[in-house]
Amino acid sequence: MNTRNSLSPQRVALTAAMSLCLLQASTADAAITVSDSYHFLDNRSDNSVRIFAGVRQTIGALNVTPNPGSTPSAATQIIATQDGVHYTSLVYDPVTVAPNQYARSVGDGMLFFNAELGENVPYNPSTAGWSLFGRSDPTDAYAAVGTLPSIEGATVLPFVSNMRVSGSGEDMTFNWGVYEDSSHDSVRVQIWSLDYKPGDSISGDILFSRSFMAPDVSSFRIGDYADLGTLLSGDKMYSVEVSLIDRRDESAPVSNANILSRSRSFFDFMLLPEGAPDGVYLPSGGIDPTGDTVFKFTIERVTPDEIIFIDPLVAVGYDYAIGAGDPLIRAVLLPTGIGDSLYDIELWDGSAWVPFKTNVLGGEELVFDDDGVDRFRVLGIETTAGLDPANPLAFITGLRFAEEGRFTGTMTPLTEFVSPVPEPGVLVLIAAGLLGWCLTRRAS
Structure with a gap:
């Protein structure tokens, strides 16, 4: 369970007496300071940073003191109400760029305490603003500490696509495009460490955040920011987030308090070594409804005259599939230098995976047929090759x-050998054994 964004009964089961106290409160607790509060519409792609994907409302404040980070003994609690009816608690959610943050994302299906009914009910999101109440001691009454504006008129912003990387080390450069109609007026780039935080917020x-007050920003070079280069290590995995932002006031800076709506597109990466292909496309990734990790590509234009390079996670094999309406895959170019650089290819015959060709040599283009195929499987990657299964740039495929x-x-x-089995869906292919690996990784 994603404990960061899920609501436990203890957090939402406010008593009627507490609700009355909230409604009567009119002055802030002098011991609590709350500033840079925000409320915006948030559209999130699949991701590995462990936040819920989909369209949600995000509420919070960047600076709340005291907190357990600034004062270890602090017991500050912040709750929010909307329409004077729905109640939820904010979570102390510190990150390097916002060490004093309390935040919460809310969406369909979540339970909230309803003051009128005196019980928890499913929340039906509205565009109304929120009121914040806080206390620094659990024995104190809650007091008003701020108000958040409404998001009336906010529109859902699209994700970026065609995310690709080139260069190595600090010369590594990200490039992307926006191919859907969008009302955004600014862009933000953030770099996430995937060394997950312990405790309530996991x-x-x-590690890094930069905002640009222009809608057409479409590239980002690591070496252009000295503070970023010192934060990244060649042996760790990160996620780059590109946000399209619609500001409330276009004359004011890009701050969380000034965001009306944003989209957040996430792409995992490691620093590329020298000699890696240029223009490698990055997928977004996350846990799909079956519990498997599936990486999804959005590349706006492919042609028969070029090979595109994509960079999935490394395991013992992979299933590749096109999306609905995509052109068929005519040929594949597998990497060299991975174990013995020999691979086995299987194709789907409508009911099971069947062998197509064995001992395919990396570096040599393999043509399926002129018409192409809608999916194929690569096997034969030796575990003795010692490749990090969390490295998205170690098995670059053309x-x-x-x-x-x-x-x-x-x-x-695929993280262990998979015998041919029936496929449960047309396009989503099952990765046997991966769920256990994901759970182990998420518990670390």
């Missing part, structure tokens, strides 16, 4: 397509 840590079109396919990593 998401990754935001794909050639049968015709021009948009590629929105998926890649599912």
Whole structure:
């Protein structure tokens, strides 16, 4: 369970007496300081940073003191009410760029205490603002500490696509595009560490954040920011987040308090070594409804005249599949230098995986047929190769397509040998054994 964004009964089961106290409170607790509070519409892509994907409302404050970080003995609690009816608690959620933050995201299906009914009910999100109440001691009454504006008129912003990387080390550069209609007026880039934080908030840590007051920013070079280069290590995995932002006031800076709506697109990466192919496309990734990790690509234009390079996680094999309406895959180019650089390829015959070709040599393009295939499986990656299964840049694969079109396919990593089994769906392919690996990794 994602404890960062899930509401426990202890947090939401406020008593009627407490509700009355909240409604009567009119002055702030002098011991609590709350500033830089925010409320915006938040559209999140699949991700590995452990925050809920989908359209949600995000509420919070960047600076709340005292807190357990600034004062270890602090017991500060912040709760929010909307329409004077729905109640929820904010979570102390520190990250490197915001060490005093309390926050919460809310969405359909979450339970909230309803003061009128005196019980927990499913929340139906409204665009109204929120009121914040806080206390520094659990024995004190809650007092008003701030108000959050409404998000009336906010529109859902699209995700970026065509995310690709080139260069190595500090010369590593991210490039992306916006191919859907969007009302955004600014862009923010954040770098997340995937060394997850312990305790109540188990998401990754935001190490770096930069905002740009222009809608057409579409690239970001690590070496352009000296403070970022010193934060990154070549042996760790990170996630780059590109946010499209619609500000409340276009004449004011890009601050959380000034955000009306934003989209957040996440892409995992490690620093590329020298000699890596240029223009490697990055997938977004996350846990799909089956419990498997599936990495999803959004590449707006592929043609039969070029090979695109994609960078899935490393395991013992992968299932690749096109998305609905995508052109078929005509050929694959597998990497060299991975174990013996020999691979086995299987194709789907409609009911099971069947062998297509064995001992395919890395570095040599393998053509399926002129018409192409909608999916294929790569096996034969030795575990003795010693590749980090969490490294998204260690098995860069080239794909050639049968015709021009948009590629929105998926890649599912296999972490142990998989015997041919029936496929449960047309496009999403099952990665046996991966769930146990994911749970182990998430518990670390």
